[in-house]
Amino acid sequence: MPRLRVAIQRTGWVRLGMEVGVYYRGFETMPTRAPYPFAEIEPRWQTAWAETRCFRAAQPGEPGSEKPKVYILDMFPYPSAAGLHVGHLEGYTATDIVARYRRMRGMNVLHPMGWDAFGLPAEQHAMQTGTHPRVTTAKNIDNFRRQIQAMGFSYDWEREIDTTDPKYVRWTQWIFLKLYEKDLAYVAEAPVWYCPALGTVLANEEVLPTNEGPRSERGNHPVERRPMRQWMLKITAYAERLLQDLDLLEWPESLKEMQRNWIGKSEGAEVVFAVDGSKEKIPVYTTRPDTLFGATYLVLAPEHPRVASLTSPSQKTAVEKYVRESSAKSDLERTELAKKKTGVPIGAMVVNPVNGEKIPVWVADYVLASYGTGAVMSVPAHDERDFAFAKAYGLPIRKVIRPESGSVPDCFTEDGVNFDSGFLDGLKTPKAKAAVIDWLEKRGLGRRQVRYKLRDWLFSRQRYWGEPFPVVWKGDQHQPLLEKELPLTLPELADFQPTASGEPPLGKAETWKKLPDGRMRELNTMPQWAGSCWYYLRFCDPHNDSLPWSAAAEKYWMAGGGVDLYVGGAEHAVLHLLYARFWHKVLFDLKLVSHPEPFRRLVNQGIILGEDNRKMSKSIGNVVNPDEVIREHGADALRVFEMFLGPLEQMKPWSSKGMEGSVRFLARVWRLVCEETESGEWIPSPTLVDEAPEPETVKALAKATAKVTEDLEKLQFNTAISALMVLVNHLTGLERRPKAAVAQLSKLLAPFAPHLAEEVHARLGEKGLASVAAWPTFRKEDLEEESVELAVQVNSKLKGRMILPSKAGKEEIEKMVRVHPEIRTWTGGKIVQKVIVVPGRIVNLVT
RNA sequence: GCCCGGGUGGUGGAAUGGCAGACACAAGGGACUUAAAAUCCCUUGGGGAGAAAUCCCCGUGCGGGUUCGACCCCCGCCCCGGGCACCA
Numbered sequence: 001m002p003r004l005r006v007a008i009q010r011t012g013w014v015r016l017g018m019e020v021g022v023y024y025r026g027f028e029t030m031p032t033r034a035p036y037p038f039a040e041i042e043p044r045w046q047t048a049w050a051e052t053r054c055f056r057a058a059q060p061g062e063p064g065s066e067k068p069k070v071y072i073l074d075m076f077p078y079p080s081a082a083g084l085h086v087g088h089l090e091g092y093t094a095t096d097i098v099a100r101y102r103r104m105r106g107m108n109v110l111h112p113m114g115w116d117a118f119g120l121p122a123e124q125h126a127m128q129t130g131t132h133p134r135v136t137t138a139k140n141i142d143n144f145r146r147q148i149q150a151m152g153f154s155y156d157w158e159r160e161i162d163t164t165d166p167k168y169v170r171w172t173q174w175i176f177l178k179l180y181e182k183d184l185a186y187v188a189e190a191p192v193w194y195c196p197a198l199g200t201v202l203a204n205e206e207v208l209p210t211n212e213g214p215r216s217e218r219g220n221h222p223v224e225r226r227p228m229r230q231w232m233l234k235i236t237a238y239a240e241r242l243l244q245d246l247d248l249l250e251w252p253e254s255l256k257e258m259q260r261n262w263i264g265k266s267e268g269a270e271v272v273f274a275v276d277g278s279k280e281k282i283p284v285y286t287t288r289p290d291t292l293f294g295a296t297y298l299v300l301a302p303e304h305p306r307v308a309s310l311t312s313p314s315q316k317t318a319v320e321k322y323v324r325e326s327s328a329k330s331d332l333e334r335t336e337l338a339k340k341k342t343g344v345p346i347g348a349m350v351v352n353p354v355n356g357e358k359i360p361v362w363v364a365d366y367v368l369a370s371y372g373t374g375a376v377m378s379v380p381a382h383d384e385r386d387f388a389f390a391k392a393y394g395l396p397i398r399k400v401i402r403p404e405s406g407s408v409p410d411c412f413t414e415d416g417v418n419f420d421s422g423f424l425d426g427l428k429t430p431k432a433k434a435a436v437i438d439w440l441e442k443r444g445l446g447r448r449q450v451r452y453k454l455r456d457w458l459f460s461r462q463r464y465w466g467e468p469f470p471v472v473w474k475g476d477q478h479q480p481l482l483e484k485e486l487p488l489t490l491p492e493l494a495d496f497q498p499t500a501s502g503e504p505p506l507g508k509a510e511t512w513k514k515l516p517d518g519r520m521r522e523l524n525t526m527p528q529w530a531g532s533c534w535y536y537l538r539f540c541d542p543h544n545d546s547l548p549w550s551a552a553a554e555k556y557w558m559a560g561g562g563v564d565l566y567v568g569g570a571e572h573a574v575l576h577l578l579y580a581r582f583w584h585k586v587l588f589d590l591k592l593v594s595h596p597e598p599f600r601r602l603v604n605q606g607i608i609l610g611e612d613n614r615k616m617s618k619s620i621g622n623v624v625n626p627d628e629v630i631r632e633h634g635a636d637a638l639r640v641f642e643m644f645l646g647p648l649e650q651m652k653p654w655s656s657k658g659m660e661g662s663v664r665f666l667a668r669v670w671r672l673v674c675e676e677t678e679s680g681e682w683i684p685s686p687t688l689v690d691e692a693p694e695p696e697t698v699k700a701l702a703k704a705t706a707k708v709t710e711d712l713e714k715l716q717f718n719t720a721i722s723a724l725m726v727l728v729n730h731l732t733g734l735e736r737r738p739k740a741a742v743a744q745l746s747k748l749l750a751p752f753a754p755h756l757a758e759e760v761h762a763r764l765g766e767k768g769l770a771s772v773a774a775w776p777t778f779r780k781e782d783l784e785e786e787s788v789e790l791a792v793q794v795n796s797k798l799k800g801r802m803i804l805p806s807k808a809g810k811e812e813i814e815k816m817v818r819v820h821p822e823i824r825t826w827t828g829g830k831i832v833q834k835v836i837v838v839p840g841r842i843v844n845l846v847t
Numbered sequence: 848g849c850c851c852g853g854g855u856g857g858u859g860g861a862a863u864g865g866c867a868g869a870c871a872c873a874a875g876g877g878a879c880u881u882a883a884a885a886u887c888c889c890u891u892g893g894g895g896a897g898a899a900a901u902c903c904c905c906g907u908g909c910g911g912g913u914u915c916g917a918c919c920c921c922c923g924c925c926c927c928g929g930g931c932a933c934c935a
Contacts, residue, residue, distance in 0.1 A: 371934045722870035791866040796916045
């Protein structure tokens with residue numbers, strides 16, 4: 001709807017001679033006029049930027065590459081049908097501000113954008129409508145690109161990447177071959193998560209525990225365990241390095257902690273218990289081998305392979321019943337909510353290797369088959385779970401560790417000192433652990449062991465819209481394709497439905513799957529994460545047709561520890577960010593990249609809640625559509641508002657009132673250079689003068705420049721904008737506004753509201769584009785006030801103020817306070833015992 | 848239960864040992880206008896005294912502590928958000 005200016009409405013009223021009441025009624029339904037002509041300004045500058053290619057990053061060797069480089073990256077989006085939401089834009093705005101700032105600081109900035117475009121939604125859409133995912137994806141990408149470009153982001157569009165492009169897929173498959181050659185890709189028959197609703201298997205990382213049981217991360221569908229033959233990537237081979245190298249990274253501590261938890265390293269020992277009256281041995285894994293003397297029984301998981309063979313005839317019925325019941329239980333029943341532990345003795349005894357004692361063997365489902373050896377030694381006195389179990393079944397509890405001071409609690413799980421432990425007596429926990437392991441190792445009864453919770457990455461999916469594996473099968477032997485056979489592209493299909501038997505949709509491509517020599521293609525495709533595992537490397541050299549990236553480009557852009565700033569949501573903590581680190585390390589070992597980590601510095605933007613303080617959701621109807629906001633208020637205002645809302649990393653609610661405030665701020669900037677006439681035309685403001693700024697204005701400029709610069713370095717955009725507001729308020733208050741001052745403002749504003757900044761810059765007759773202008777500087781002495789107001793406290797209570805020369809030293813200040821005319825009133829005539837002076841801040845008199 | 852964040856006006860937030868509440872939103876008042884919108888200016892943490900300039904008291908989740916001085920550091924608790932959770 002076109003916006004009508006007030007003046008037109010006014011004349012309309014006069015000319016048409018409408019009655020006042022009619023006029024009012026019409027008026028209320030009319031949109032208010034735009035506070036400044038952003039709809040005209042914004043497209044103009046977007047075109048200018050595109051035409052001058054001013055955001056193009058210089059490749060090493062090209063002119064411009066001699067500047068210091070900086071790589072500023074966003075987590076590229078999956079182009080969904082719903083389009084971008086304001087949450088995406090928050091992170092993208094933040095990185096764009098930094099990219100623009102760095103460019104103005106004279107750096108060669110790599111700031112690219114692309115599309116993580118393989119994925120299930122397009123495929124499901126295809127199942128419903130028959131539209132090929134390629135078509136849907138292309139449409140969605142166009143829409144995303146349009147939305148992103150409407151925001152005026154300074155991406156180097158010549159580097160745009162689409163993970164579904166065969167030119168890109170080729171290299172994703174190429175990297176897979178590298179993993180394959182290094183024996184990091186293998187096929188295994190294992191119990192895996194299968195999601196019937198999605199018709200595919202999922203990686204551990206893609207399954208979330210919920211109150212309704214395990215669910216898929218995408219779509220929240222129930223998932224179940226199924227033994228299936230699948231491709232796995234050996235991420236566990238890198239567990240230790242993935243853990244250790246977290247220390248190299250400037251990432252949020254919470255996120256590093258999540259990765260540490262996921263990797264789940266524990267150090268302990270495997271201890272072997274011999275079965276009494278048999279040659280069988282049962283290894284258990286424990287992190288507390290020092291408590292071995294306190295072991296009073298042993299527990300096997302119900303799925304433990306030896307349960308059946310070790311069960312005595314008298315216990316057979318009870319054990320079989322228990323195992324059957326356990327397997328029928330959901331994971332939920334077996335874990336969280338099941339406070340009560342259950343189990344059955346199997347009628348066998350094992351020998352404790354340290355003291356030869358015979359202890360009973362139980363089966364209980366509080367022991368997990370999937371972790372360790374599926375068997376534990378139970379030390380009820382020093383483990384809470386064992387304690388609960390022993391209490392429930394009246395099993396003996398034997399204390400062998402005491403705290404260094406105080407009495408021994410019933411169940412003491414911390415480090416302490418051993419007693420009643422034979423050769424371990426008197427040893428503190430760390431020493432006792434080492435001693436018992438040495439003792440066991442010497443006798444072949446156990447060994448030191450490090451374990452990780454991290455499992456290998458299930459890498460195949462029964463989907464169509466993904467990268468085909470560059471692998472063929474000859475019988476049950478797999479073989480890699482040759483490099484020159486890449487890319488292996490997807491066959492055209494009309495029917496994308498997976499079959500109930502779990503056969504992937506590619507199985508329907510009869511001519512594609514069968515090779516002339518009788519070999520068969522792999523029918524699974526790669527998960528969506530494959531493309532995002534290395535896109536940041538492709539951005540370094542996106543048009544290379546002979547290599548995924550050239551060594552020179554990688555070395556140049558990834559110097560200094562990889563991507564310099566990576567911004568995205570925290571939901572990728574153990575998915576994308578772990579997988580990408582893993583691939584990067586493999587590439588590092590292959591000498592294809594120059595640093596062991598891909599993302600040196602990572603920042604998570606906080607989510608933006610709806611105006612009602614709830615998570616934005618279509619079903620609640622509190623989603624803010626950026627297209628509408630831009631239409632109504634302009635992209636600059638949206639950028640400014642998203643940054644002004646609060647600290648980047650914090651969760652914060654949307655506010656349409658606050659949004660209007662940002663528009664008002666930008667309109668004030670606009671009105672520094674333009675004034676509206678009676679008839680609604682914008683004309684150059686007569687307040688603009690070709691004069692040197694007054695000292696007050698010089699000071700205001702210096703302050704703003706210092707504050708904005710400092711805040712940009714720290715990504716504190718909200719306070720930077722507030723400093724700009726202070727400057728604008730100052731300039732608005734001036735009757736004569738020096739052009740140079742407003743020009744400096746336009747440059748400070750350029751990273752935040754680039755369109756308006758360009759317009760103001762141009763209207764002031766400044767040369768070139770504000771976007772690539774040199775960042776303003778300031779003289780230090782302009783920050784210094786001649787005199788400063790000092791707060792005077794007596795016994796830490798504020799009593800008064802005094803104005804002092806700002807260069808006054810401590811002694812001088814003290815002297816001046818002591819002779820201040822009001823000193824007696826302030827101190828109440830008491831004798832001053834001590835004076836604390838903080839120059840420029842306070843004076844505190846202690847009486 | 849464990850591990851990370853966080854708790855400041857009516858609201859979003861600012862201040863990381865030195866004048867709590869920058870900047871903005873909302874609210875109220877004023878100017879301009881026939882009127883409205885827009886714009887500009889003023890007031891605005893709470894309570895109290897005063898005709899007034901002004902002055903006093905309270906105040907950063909709660910309770911202690913360190914310090915001349917604490918939103919900030921330390922100890923103990925409460926609440927909110929996120930993550931992990933029978934991983935031996």
